[in-house]
Amino acid sequence: MGVSNAPLLRVEGLRTLFSTSAGDIAAVDGVSLEVPRGKTLGIVGESGCGKSMLSLSIMGLVPRPGRVGAGRVLLEDINLTGLTPAGMRAVRGAGIAMIFQEPMTSLNPVHTVGDQIVEAMRAHDAGASEAELRKRAIDALRRVRIPSPERRFGEYPHQLSGGMRQRVMIAMALACRPRLLIADEPTTALDVTVQAQILDLLRDLQAETGMSVILITHDLGVVAEMADEVAVMYAGRVVERGTARDIFEDPQHPYTIGLLGSIPRIEEDRERLLSIDGSVPPPFALPQGCRFHPRCPFAIRACTEKDPPLRELSPGHQAACIRAPVEAVVECLV
């Protein structure tokens, strides 16, 4: 663990573009972020907000015909967007590793889980002997709290439950001790009791290894459980950034406020949920001005004209809304 306070990863003005016959459309449209060392950055948003494409852009895995059109991704002082495919392969594994939502589709069904972990380890450590790799793979399974790891080593993915498969994916991702783990909806496909186990495991592993985590999710509950810092995304942009407390206790962007109101809460007995009218605009039909204005109850004329940049409201807390800080608006309404 470094003593430096500089963030481990910095994303600066990243744009991920897809060429279409009607011109380029931006799935990620000018995103800047920082991931502190040893901490978790939660990225929240609904489907289509660009959060998954952002993580693929960081990993250098944007599917064709997409490409990173502008901006930089800096892992310490290496600019990842400038790397060759071979250079990027070297970063993946020990630099950045990733786990996905559906472990079944990320695992090869015709190889045992042990062989798959060994294969991942061999890719980054060609010198190690077979026996050594096997031992390390079993250790990796033990670290993610898989019971009787020696037996599980020889099993196929279909023999494992969903939670066990996600543990295998985590074991594989952590096999090369990455400094940053990107977890894209890691518990979305799992039941709540299993989700709680996996989140607990991720927290423990982070404390153990000091790695940084980017947690991508649509679930504000998961964010509140895990994230130190939060970025809320809407239509390809970050609309609000701050600490978890900033976002949950002092939400400033109307979209964040609407999202907080949309989640059913177990502690409360509201008859009606607050909902946001309409739906997320597709990237080829973005509204003029602020991208959220057609759904925003606080919108005024100016919102339809100018696209607001992220502005700092208090140290570390930023929102992209011309009506922020919203307290004055709230004062008139409540």
Next chain:
Amino acid sequence: MTEAPLLEAVGVAKHYPVKKGLIVSRQVGAVRAVDGVSFALNRGETLALVGESGCGKSTTARVVMRLIEPTAGDILFKGQNVTEVGGARLRALRRHLQIVFQDPYASLNPRLTVADAVAEPMAVHGIGSAASRRERVVELLRLTGLRPFHADRYPHEFSGGQRQRIGIARALAVEPEVVVLDEPVSALDVSIQAQVVNLLGDLQQRLGLSYLFIAHDLAVVKHVADRVAVMYLGRIVEVAPKRALFSDPRHPYTRALLAAIPRPDPSRRGTVTPLGGDLPSPLAIPSGCRFHTRCPLAQPLCKESDPPLREIAPGHTSACHFAEDLPRFDAEAGAGLAPVAARRLAAFAAARESRTAEPTPAPVPAA
């Protein structure tokens, strides 16, 4: 309220035989997907059936609709045994019992326009003429928050939330009394989920519908249900009025489920010890209480004797030997929403309210 329940399940079971051998196949076991489930749905209420994957909740829903034949047990609709009827009488019964499925992408025929899809159940049941059905389609679209011009569009032109509205319109087309909602909002984004949850509540009030609401998300259930039945490995382990179930759950599994829900409140972080272990296979159901292998409070008795569902308070049943002696439950502790955030939510709601009072329809992306 001494009225007989509208819909009743009595000892419903669905076992799938597991066979071995290619030429002479013999049964070597059974997957007990649903294993003796009884519940009653009263008129105008919402009964939620909750549990994790593999607990049998969706199979139960399908058995209730008779989309799957039960291995044992009866389904009674207004006292009439649904499991025994067939042909035209079954079809007549189905008119009163409709279902909305989870996946709004898979449950609509991509080659039918919205008007055709919504009118189809009416045509099947021989209701009205083509013209009157068309009128009814427009009325149903309005009722579910869609617009008349949507009638001539195809499913791919709609977002997930709008498709679920179409699914609901279609289920309501034949004026059912009971609607089975099988995870109706699980596939939707949160802001859209809230719209559909609110719509379902409005429709229930206006039309006096009874809902059997299948869900895995207890937070959603808290907002829609009157009573909740919790399922584990093919059995109901607890049934209670909503308030009692959330404030004073009397089965350790219900408690574990409630505790596992991630709360949108960073100050509560890490206060929960997750339930250990994995769900046992429905092929090899544990002896005694089915939950004893994962129960933090299990005693020797739990391994030996299978606890029946028994009443521990009026309307509150639990299948736990120690239901009365469980320690205090305090998962409700915690402030919930911060006061500043709560004020902002209220302002958002107020602003939204005053805006929707004006005749500005929600924009629909013409994708």
